[in-house]
Amino acid sequence: MTDAHAIYRHRPTQPEIDEVLAQRLVAALGTLNHDGSVHLAYVIFLFADGRFYIETSSVTRKARNAAARQHATLLIQGVGSEGRNLMVSAEGSARILRGDNAQETNRRVRAKYIRPEALDALDRAWGPVDDVSIEITPTRWRSWTGTLLHAAAVEQLDTTYEEAWLG
Numbered sequence: 001m002t003d004a005h006a007i008y009r010h011r012p013t014q015p016e017i018d019e020v021l022a023q024r025l026v027a028a029l030g031t032l033n034h035d036g037s038v039h040l041a042y043v044i045f046l047f048a049d050g051r052f053y054i055e056t057s058s059v060t061r062k063a064r065n066a067a068a069r070q071h072a073t074l075l076i077q078g079v080g081s082e083g084r085n086l087m088v089s090a091e092g093s094a095r096i097l098r099g100d101n102a103q104e105t106n107r108r109v110r111a112k113y114i115r116p117e118a119l120d121a122l123d124r125a126w127g128p129v130d131d132v133s134i135e136i137t138p139t140r141w142r143s144w145t146g147t148l149l150h151a152a153a154v155e156q157l158d159t160t161y162e163e164a165w166l167g
Contacts (some may be wrong), residue, residue, distance in 0.1 A: 016082070019081060020080060022052065023078050030073040041060075054134040064123075071092075076088045085145065091141075096132050
């Protein structure tokens with residue numbers, strides 16, 4: 001298939017999106033600097049009750065930008081159970097959680113990524129530093145799957161797709 005419109009408009013299903021959001025992946029978080037440029041940072045995240053939660057420190061640029069301009073975008077790349085590579089982007093309003101609410105939220109974020117037996121120790125280590133959470137309420141979603149683009153490449157290759165890439 002060489003129809004660029006079809007390839008770049010091919011979307012994952014909602015169950016595939018939900019599956020990727022539940023995985024232990026990193027996301028690229030974009031916030032707006034005071035001059036209108038975008039600040040990007042890789043973050044761990046939790047998606048719960050229709051919102052994203054990011055653990056961080058109040059001194060970070062991402063936290064300061066989210067507090068000042070109340071806007072953020074996340075981009076997550078993952079693989080669904082069908083082996084389809086997909087990307088999910090969520091853009092929306094951002095607010096800063098503080099105090100006990102932030103500490104409880106940050107523990108929930110960590111619990112998604114950290115082994116249970118190590119969670120208390122990392123809470124003690126990171127808790128005093130990561131004193132806020134960024135909560136993002138998505139207002140715009142975008143998603144894309146590379147399934148058709150991958151298929152078009154495989155059709156033309158005389159080797160496996162994986163062997164075509166430089167290692």
